[in-house]
Amino acid sequence: MKSGKKRNVEESIEALAGSSEALEKLHLYEGLLRKWQKAINLVSPKTIAESWQRHFFDSAQIVTLVPAHAKILYDLGSGAGFPGLVLAILRPDLNVTLVESDDRKVQFLRTVSRETGISVSFFHGRIENIPPENPIPDVVTARALASLDLLLGFCLPWAQENPALEMIFLKGALAEDEVNEAQKQYSFEVSMAPSKTDPQGRVLHIKNLTRL
Numbered sequence: 001m002k003s004g005k006k007r008n009v010e011e012s013i014e015a016l017a018g019s020s021e022a023l024e025k026l027h028l029y030e031g032l033l034r035k036w037q038k039a040i041n042l043v044s045p046k047t048i049a050e051s052w053q054r055h056f057f058d059s060a061q062i063v064t065l066v067p068a069h070a071k072i073l074y075d076l077g078s079g080a081g082f083p084g085l086v087l088a089i090l091r092p093d094l095n096v097t098l099v100e101s102d103d104r105k106v107q108f109l110r111t112v113s114r115e116t117g118i119s120v121s122f123f124h125g126r127i128e129n130i131p132p133e134n135p136i137p138d139v140v141t142a143r144a145l146a147s148l149d150l151l152l153g154f155c156l157p158w159a160q161e162n163p164a165l166e167m168i169f170l171k172g173a174l175a176e177d178e179v180n181e182a183q184k185q186y187s188f189e190v191s192m193a194p195s196k197t198d199p200q201g202r203v204l205h206i207k208n209l210t211r212l
Helices: 003-015 020-037 045-060 086-091 103-115 149-161 173-184
Strands: 071-075 095-100 120-124 139-143 166-171 186-194 202-211
Touching: 003 020, 003 045, 003 086, 020 045, 020 086, 020 103, 045 086, 071 086, 071 149, 086 095, 086 103, 095 103, 103 120, 139 149, 149 166, 149 173, 149 186, 149 202, 173 186, 173 202
Parallel strands: 071 095, 071 139, 095 120, 139 166
Antiparallel strands: 166 202, 186 202
16 A cells, blocks of 8 residues: 555544554554464455555444444454454453454464453354353444344344344445345344445444344
């Protein structure tokens, strides 16, 4: 990414964070991402050169959708930590649980957490194996993980326990089709906004999830 464009992205992230400290932690995070990417495939190799735009700002753009009163956030299929770990840096008041089954990615996430000093929780396993006695989330996020109907299936038990649950999913060009398909099984309110980083991307903000 050209330096001027990168600086604009940094300024946008800093504005969302409201602090230069968060930006410093994200710089450290980016350095670790580049280092670990050489050994394991954390993100698509063709996106690493534009990681500020493609991964960090892409994740940071949804922080304004997370309610101020939210306390517990689950990030499903965290991978390299997008968006969950970025949100944890921008909103250190949140109790963020990163859900990831891949051993090497969990090791990476633990390293970033330790070296940035950001406290997060981990569930090292498959989403469907999260114990029912775990705290019920206020917000669930996911990025490029699964179809919307599958994501809503994961979230339904939490929505039944917490009707105020909100879900924020970063989706691609087929977001509207996924919404139409999911509405065959579930009732929910959804707002769809254009992504600030991908012309074809969409941000889905979902509330009031129930099964039909």
